Amino acid sequence: MMMTVRSCSWVLLIACGIGNLFAGSTVGAEDQTVSGYVFHDQNANGLREPDEAGLAKVRVSNGRDVVETDPAGRYELPVSTDTVVFVIKPRGWMVPTSSNHLPRFYYVHKPNGSPSNLEYPGVSPTGPLPSSVDFPLQKQAEPNRFQVVAFGDPQPNNLGDIYHLAHDVVPELVGTDAAFGLCLGDLMADSLDLFPAYNDVMGQIGIPFYNTIGNHDINFDVSSDALSDETWERVYGPATYSFDWGPVHFIVADNVYYDGDKRYHGEFTEQVLEFIRNDLRYVPRDQLVVVTMHIPLTSTNDSALLELLKERPSLSLAGHAHQIRHRFVAIPGADGERSKHHHVVNGAVCGIHWLGDPDEYGIPHAMTHCGSPNGYTFITFDGNEYSMKFKAPRRPDDDQMHIFLPSEMAESTLGEAEVLVNVYFGSEKNKTEMRVDDGPWVTMKREIRQDPYLLKVVPPGHPVSQATHIWAGKLPESLKPGGHTLHVRTKDMFGQTFSAARVFRVLSEDN
Structure with a gap:
């Protein structure tokens, strides 16, 4: 039976448990079978009109079983008194959405509703199972x-x-x-x-x-x-x-x-x-x-x-x-x-x-x-x-890492100066390299350790994890006093390359 509803946004209303919105007969709870149609909603009103064809081979589920619609677009599934029936959106088709663009592809069947004593309300009683639970779809382009x-x-x-x-x-x-x-x-x-x-x-x-x-x-x-x-x-x-x-x-x-x-x-x-x-x-x-x-x-x-x-x-x-x-x-x-x-x-x-x-x-x-x-x-x-x-929100697209290195260091301590780079979305498949000024690129070593910047700012009681996307390296000991630029580049598993730089100074022993 074709269903008739009081609103074109029927999936939203039923999912919210607003009573029995179907005209016509209903089946008893003891039947425990839901049936209906998946159809091409050509006029986008949510109602299956006589000239709107059913769609074959579209999957529908009760959260456990999955069936395909027959050549007329009809499906049938077992249900309990606590079941959400939903259409599995096929390629090239779209389900209705709410005013906030939430997909509405389901019917909640809870004849008695959720427990009434919940702090945050659940589903209101949906009443007897409708004689037909139909799912409208509209065509849309979906490229590869x-x-x-x-x-x-x-x-x-x-x-x-x-x-x-x-x-x-x-x-x-x-x-x-x-x-x-x-x-x-x-x-x-x-x-x-x-x-x-x-x-x-x-x-x-x-x-x-x-x-x-x-x-x-x-x-x-x-x-x-x-x-x-x-x-x-x-x-x-x-x-x-x-x-x-x-x-x-x-x-x-x-x-x-x-x-x-x-x-x-x-x-x-x-x-x-x-x-x-x-x-x-x-x-x-x-x-x-x-x-x-x-x-x-x-x-x-x-x-x-x-x-x-x-x-x-x-x-x-x-x-x-x-x-x-x-x-x-x-x-x-x-x-x-x-x-x-x-x-x-x-x-x-x-x-x-x-x-x-x-x-x-x-x-x-x-x-x-x-x-x-x-x-x-x-x-x-x-x-x-x-x-x-x-x-990262409100940051440039190419902001993909930060570098930890002191702003200045004595010439005599260059061999002890460690460079740490946190590549935010890095993995074991990244290759990360560094160089100072126009020097040669040197491969950095991935290490599992805590981020030094986060250690400085995180309040007590909030854990700092052992990050899996930090790379370590050492500065050349031959750097002369003055200003220098550390360059870092990383290539990820998808072939994308990102870079960053940090300016620092080497102090002579006379300073």
């Missing part, structure tokens, strides 16, 4: 080459932090060429009543954002993991889902398992893994798969996910750690060029929780635990290849 912006941990503690985000990060992204954004969790810092203000600010960027749930985005006043995403479902829909964009398949995976009593751990549950397994059955083995999560892969049951990604080109992104780190994780049983999986811990938009002395505009000078500035990443996809570039 496109760009995505990836955020880790915006994590505002209060409205002031949301305005830090609004003034520090968002303005330079307004009008971006990125096709969409990915947020890797901890959109909040436990205060889930800030979701509306956060969405208002992020919506100004003007592109869809696909969000990953984090440990600070959950309901803590519940007894089980199954109830920890009630508010998330009201605002964003499913915590685990997938979509295609261009030639790339994206999977957003919930790996925050709530243990109760405000404790959690990193885990891909059996249901999440089953969804990914079923989802990938429809994904060609040579298609790039990008998995987003909140807790870094190596702090979870990573082998279970890696087994599903084996023999596929893949990339995964995480937040949580408030630092930048590249890992190349061995996939058990895999050989050749796909024997290692590239996992990126993507830093944090908030740095260390918006910690730092305010600048003249009142914005904190925020750094992450590894000494990199707060920031985000641009990812450029081209077929099943990709490249990545870090961006």
Whole structure:
């Protein structure tokens, strides 16, 4: 049966749990089957009109099972009384979005609603299962080459932090060429009543954002993991889902398992893994798969996910750690060029929780635990290849490192003078070199150590991590007294070269 609704923005309204918006008959809860159509919404009103064709071979899921629509665009899935049904966006098509550009691709089925005693409200009772749950799609161009912006941990503690985000990060992204954004969790810092203000600010960027749930985005006043995403479902829909964009398949995976009593751990549950397994059955083995999560892969049951990604080109992104780190994780049983999986811990938009002395505009000078500035990443996809570039807000695009070297030193101590370079988005695959003035280039050594600048400014009680993207070198002992310039250049795994310089003085023994 074709559904009729009271508003053209029907996906948003139903997801927010605003009653039974369907005209016509409903099925009883005991039937436990949802059906409907995925259709070409040619007039963009959200309603399936008689002349709007159903779309075949589009995937739909209940968070575990994945089915394809039949030639008429119809699907059918089992549901419980706590299910989010969603369409898996195919290439060349787009789902409706809210006024803040949030994708609306799901229907929340909770006949009885969320628990009524939550500090932050969940889903209102949705009533009986509608006779048809339909998903509108509209055509859009999706070339092989496109760009995505990836955020880790915006994590505002209060409205002031949301305005830090609004003034520090968002303005330079307004009008971006990125096709969409990915947020890797901890959109909040436990205060889930800030979701509306956060969405208002992020919506100004003007592109869809696909969000990953984090440990600070959950309901803590519940007894089980199954109830920890009630508010998330009201605002964003499913915590685990997938979509295609261009030639790339994206999977957003919930790996925050709530243990109760405000404790959690990193885990891909059996249901999440089953969804990914079923989802990938429809994904060609040579298609790039990008998995987003909140807790870094190596702090979870990573082998279970890696087994599903084996023999596929893949990339995964995480937040949580408030630092930048590249890992190349061995996939058990895999050989050749796909024997290692590239996992990126993507830093944090908030740095260390918006910690730092305010600048003249009142914005904190925020750094992450590894000494990199707060920031985000641009990812450029081209077929099943990709490249990545870090961006610190309100800094030039080529600001990719800082150099630690005393401003002056005695001629007699040149042999002891150490040069340290923090390449913000560097990995073990970078080649980093230095030279003084017009001297020869010398290869620097990557060392795992703390950032010396961060050690100077971080308040007590905030950890400074052992950064994996610091390179060390020594000054030539033959330098003459006077002014000199240290030049540093680094080439990353994507073939991008960045440089920086620092001026210093060598003092004669007579000074």
